[in-house]
Amino acid sequence: MARRFDGDRLLVATHNRGKLEEIAALLAPWGVSVVSAGEMGLPEPEETEETFVGNARIKAHAAAQATGLPALADDSGICVDGLGGAPGVHTADWAEGPGGRDFIRAMTRTWEALEAAAAPYPRRAQFRSTLVLAWPDGHDEVFEGIVGGQVVWPMRGVQGHGYDPMFQPDGHDVTFAEMPAEEKNRISHRADAFAKFVAGCFA
Numbered sequence: 342m343a344r345r346f347d348g349d350r351l352l353v354a355t356h357n358r359g360k361l362e363e364i365a366a367l368l369a370p371w372g373v374s375v376v377s378a379g380e381m382g383l384p385e386p387e388e389t390e391e392t393f394v395g396n397a398r399i400k401a402h403a404a405a406q407a408t409g410l411p412a413l414a415d416d417s418g419i420c421v422d423g424l425g426g427a428p429g430v431h432t433a434d435w436a437e438g439p440g441g442r443d444f445i446r447a448m449t450r451t452w453e454a455l456e457a458a459a460a461p462y463p464r465r466a467q468f469r470s471t472l473v474l475a476w477p478d479g480h481d482e483v484f485e486g487i488v489g490g491q492v493v494w495p496m497r498g499v500q501g502h503g504y505d506p507m508f509q510p511d512g513h514d515v516t517f518a519e520m521p522a523e524e525k526n527r528i529s530h531r532a533d534a535f536a537k538f539v540a541g542c543f544a
């Protein structure tokens with residue numbers, strides 16, 4: 342069943358520009374353009390849940406209620422096996438400090454935690470993305486994506502965003518930050534989640 346969004350423009354409940362660019366690229370082939378909560382001047386709700394789906398629900402429902410439009414949120418993060426799954430839902434928090442978010446700081450913290458936790462630093466990790474599509478009537482749909490890989494140190498590459506320079510996906514010898522955006526968008530956690538979203542919404 343084809344399902345269309347208002348004017349083929351989907352409200353994406355994010356304030357993260359790197360994420361938004363990826364989402365725009367992942368939806369463009371389906372004729373859907375995006376407008377972000379940031380662009381619409383919507384506030385950034387506090388992410389108080391301890392799960393990806395819980396925080397994605399907070400963001401998606403806040404935007405849907407504020408606008409009366411369906412809204413899609415992505416809550417995501419990197420889960421490092423050697424850290425018991427941390428930073429996980431706190432992935433963005435690990436970038437916070439004086440002067441705001443700094444992902445060099447976040448990646449350094451992650452590596453130092455791994456060094457402190459265990460030798461020889463088991464490097465298995467997963468990037469996860471949970472999408473929630475919230476409707477103004479209060480119901481929602483959930484789609485989850487994952488990509489396995491390992492954390493690498495020192496960080497490598499300058500493309501992408503967030504923790505991309507320290508994550509090397511399985512089957513590749515380059516990090517997300519060393520890949521063209523098109524390649525990351527074929528294999529990433531977000532690509533996996535959006536494949537399910539598209540199948541659920543447009544198939």
Ligand SMILES: O=c1nc[nH]c2c1ncn2[C@H]1C[C@H](O)[C@@H](COP(=O)(O)OP(=O)(O)OP(=O)(O)O)O1
Nearest residue numbers: 354355356357415416417418432433502503504505
């Ligand atoms: O593909 C990715 N490549 C690198 N890093 C990534 C990726 N995907 C998520 N991440 C990291 C950075 C982000 O800051 C955090 C998610 O936190 P999360 O709360 O979902 O997003 P956010 O606060 O940056 O934007 P917003 O909540 O407005 O959508 O995980």
Ligand SMILES: [Mg+2]
Nearest residue numbers: 357388416433
């Ligand atoms: Mg956030």
